[in-house]
Structures are given as structure tokens and as C-alpha cells.
Amino acid sequence: MPTTTELFTEHRKLLFSVAYRMLGSVADAEDAVQDSWLRWSAVDLSVVDHPKAYLVKVVTTTALNRLRAARARRESYVGPWLPEPLLTGPDVAEEVEMAESVSLAMLVVLETLGPDERAVFVLREVFGYPHAKIAEALDKPEATVRQLAHRARSHVQARRPRFETDRARQREATDRFLAATLDGDVESLMAVLAPDVTLITDGGGRITAARNPVSGADKVARFLLGVSSRPWHGVDLSELRYDEAELNGAPALVVYLHGKPVSTIAVEVADGRITAVRMVANPEKLTHLPEREDLA
Structure with missing residues (x-):
């Protein structure tokens, strides 16, 4: 059976990907992943049926808290706010949908969503999580999650930038x-x-x-x-x-x-x-x- 450390290491890249798309900050995303590790390291694995789902829930909750705090700071930011640039590799660029979801243009659009809408959009549209799983991660009724998903998708589609894939x-x-x-x-x-x-x-x-x-x-x-x-x-x-x-x-x-x-x-x-x-x-x-x- 994998250890706590091995399971976290296996899913660490996914956790950072979720956190970065929610926060638009490399430093904040790394901190969210670290906070998630601290919470995960104290968990009794015998009561965790699905480690990946559990970890995604933890990092999503952590990122949401950080996002709400960051939005207050960004209101007093001097000049335009842009996401922190992230070094990526060919594996991201080769997948058009993943490349678009991490693009600066898309992150700027995501910044205009409310925190809950952003979390739902990232988990649903980027990582393909079903509404029921997102509802579990956010501790919200599935009907509420569906409403959030619809609003977020409509909002993003109306502002989605043109994207050159070549x-x-x-x-x-x-x-x-x-x-x-x-x-x-x-x-x-x-x-x-x-x-x-x-x-x-x-x-x-x-x-x-x-x-x-x-x-x-x-x-x-x-x-x-x-x-x-x-x-x-x-x-x-x-x-x-x-x-x-x-x-x-x-x-x-x-x-x-x-x-x-x-x-x-x-x-x-x-x-x-x-x-x-x-x-x-x-x-x-x-x-x-x-x-x-x-x-x-």
C-alpha cells in the first residue's frame, strides 16, 4: 500500500495545476500545495477511500481561502494586475485545451469570476470533474454547483479570447x-x-x-x-x-x-x-x- 508521502507525490502536479489556475500566482499555488500537504500528512489513510479526490478537495478548499484573501489585496494593486508567468513544457502546449486553460489570457478572464464560480469552472471545464464530485469537494448541493458551472461557463465564453493553436x-x-x-x-x-x-x-x-x-x-x-x-x-x-x-x-x-x-x-x-x-x-x-x- 502506498505511503502518505508517495500518494501526495503522485498527485502533486495535479494539485499545483488546480491551485495555479484558481489563484494565478505561482507562489500562492505552491503555498496552497504545501498547506495541503500539512493537512494530508495528518490524515489516517485507513479512512480515505479515494486519495486523489480527497487531495483535490483539500487543495481546492485551501486555494479558495487564499483566493478570497488575494482578491481584497488586488483591489489596491497599483496598475493592472496580471497573473504570475509560469514556465511550461511541450506536454502542456501539445494539449490545446490545457494550454488555453493556463494561458495568461484565460487566467485574466478567470480573475473576473467569483471565487466559487472559478473553482467550479476549473474543476469542471479544465479537469473534467463531474458535478457530483465538485459538490463533494466544495461541500455544496449539486444543484448549486450546476448553477455555478452554467454561470461561469457563460461568463467565460462571452469573454474567451481568440486562441491561435498553430x-x-x-x-x-x-x-x-x-x-x-x-x-x-x-x-x-x-x-x-x-x-x-x-x-x-x-x-x-x-x-x-x-x-x-x-x-x-x-x-x-x-x-x-x-x-x-x-x-x-x-x-x-x-x-x-x-x-x-x-x-x-x-x-x-x-x-x-x-x-x-x-x-x-x-x-x-x-x-x-x-x-x-x-x-x-x-x-x-x-x-x-x-x-x-x-x-x-
């Missing part, structure tokens, strides 16, 4: 975007930006960033070219290094200064053109990204 087109658009921005080539930049593109920068009050979204190809291009033509917080741009990465299930860029990540740039692509640019520069949201000696 990874080659995603990477090509990302590369064209970076090259045009660094070269100051306004014509090439305008060619890769969709007319209704939106740019959001998250500095959290720690790093200078736009306090409001920038919308429209012309305004976004002028903003990016302005940023790329002057020192970045006193640092000459020639000292920055750009590394291709897999973030939230899609090709993206991590910006390094002396080997330390200082920003991430994720773009949303549809029909070969960029419809959204999301830049995270709040240093508190980058601590989980690895340093790179070769990019120092």
Missing part, C-alpha cells in the same frame, strides 16, 4: 514582434500588430509601467518604440538579454539583466497577428523564474 505561427509572430521593436521598425511592427491590439504592463508599483491598458495598433507601436529607444530604469538596453521561453503554454520571451529575469513578454496571437501584449515586470512575480549565467 505553434509555428505563434513563434513567428513573437519573433517578428521582438525584432521590429528592438530595431525601431515601425512599419514592420504595425504589420504584425492587429488593429485592435491591447498592451498591458504589470509593474505592481515597483517598476514603472503603464497604469492603464494601451489599445490600438498605432498607440501600442508608439508605446513600445518609445520604451525601446531609452534606457530601462537607468540601464542601457544593450545590457538586456532576451531568451525564448515557454510561458503559460505558449511561446514567449524572458528579459534578463546580468542573468536575472527582470520582465516577461507574452503575446496573444490570432490569424498570424498579435492581438494582445502582456508584460510582467513586478519583481515579486519573477522570483520563481530561473537565473541564467549564460545570459549575464
Whole structure:
């Protein structure tokens, strides 16, 4: 019979996946998983019929509590709030539905749901849990869970972003975007930006960033070219290094200064053109990204 530790290790990846999609924060998700371990380690396995279901219930409850507390903090957040970028691998990107569910665009939409609706949506739409099992996990009547699921699904579908599934087109658009921005080539930049593109920068009050979204190809291009033509917080741009990465299930860029990540740039692509640019520069949201000696 598997031990408490072995069972937890077996399901740890799933627990983090649930917590991250509910919280949009790597640090908070890791804390939720750790809290779940503390509760799980004190359980008598002889009274647990289904360890996986039990663990999902524990992490969901823990994440819900953290989400309610986080929502109060985010109301006073300086500037736009974006999820913490998550390094992902090809296994996520190859599954279109899983890649979309962890995308920054989808996490931004999930942020507009109430805590219970978000929990139900994640468990039902992402991980395929039946309503009855979700009702058990949330200690709610199944009828209530069905209502929450319907509201959440309708809400998300109305705001679901366009999603480019061709990874080659995603990477090509990302590369064209970076090259045009660094070269100051306004014509090439305008060619890769969709007319209704939106740019959001998250500095959290720690790093200078736009306090409001920038919308429209012309305004976004002028903003990016302005940023790329002057020192970045006193640092000459020639000292920055750009590394291709897999973030939230899609090709993206991590910006390094002396080997330390200082920003991430994720773009949303549809029909070969960029419809959204999301830049995270709040240093508190980058601590989980690895340093790179070769990019120092």
C-alpha cells in the first residue's frame, strides 16, 4: 500500500495545476500545495477511500481561502494586475485545451469570476470533474454547483479570447514582434500588430509601467518604440538579454539583466497577428523564474 508521502507525490502536479489556475500566482499555488500537504500528512489513510479526490478537495478548499484573501489585496494593486508567468513544457502546449486553460489570457478572464464560480469552472471545464464530485469537494448541493458551472461557463465564453493553436505561427509572430521593436521598425511592427491590439504592463508599483491598458495598433507601436529607444530604469538596453521561453503554454520571451529575469513578454496571437501584449515586470512575480549565467 502506498505511503502518505508517495500518494501526495503522485498527485502533486495535479494539485499545483488546480491551485495555479484558481489563484494565478505561482507562489500562492505552491503555498496552497504545501498547506495541503500539512493537512494530508495528518490524515489516517485507513479512512480515505479515494486519495486523489480527497487531495483535490483539500487543495481546492485551501486555494479558495487564499483566493478570497488575494482578491481584497488586488483591489489596491497599483496598475493592472496580471497573473504570475509560469514556465511550461511541450506536454502542456501539445494539449490545446490545457494550454488555453493556463494561458495568461484565460487566467485574466478567470480573475473576473467569483471565487466559487472559478473553482467550479476549473474543476469542471479544465479537469473534467463531474458535478457530483465538485459538490463533494466544495461541500455544496449539486444543484448549486450546476448553477455555478452554467454561470461561469457563460461568463467565460462571452469573454474567451481568440486562441491561435498553430505553434509555428505563434513563434513567428513573437519573433517578428521582438525584432521590429528592438530595431525601431515601425512599419514592420504595425504589420504584425492587429488593429485592435491591447498592451498591458504589470509593474505592481515597483517598476514603472503603464497604469492603464494601451489599445490600438498605432498607440501600442508608439508605446513600445518609445520604451525601446531609452534606457530601462537607468540601464542601457544593450545590457538586456532576451531568451525564448515557454510561458503559460505558449511561446514567449524572458528579459534578463546580468542573468536575472527582470520582465516577461507574452503575446496573444490570432490569424498570424498579435492581438494582445502582456508584460510582467513586478519583481515579486519573477522570483520563481530561473537565473541564467549564460545570459549575464
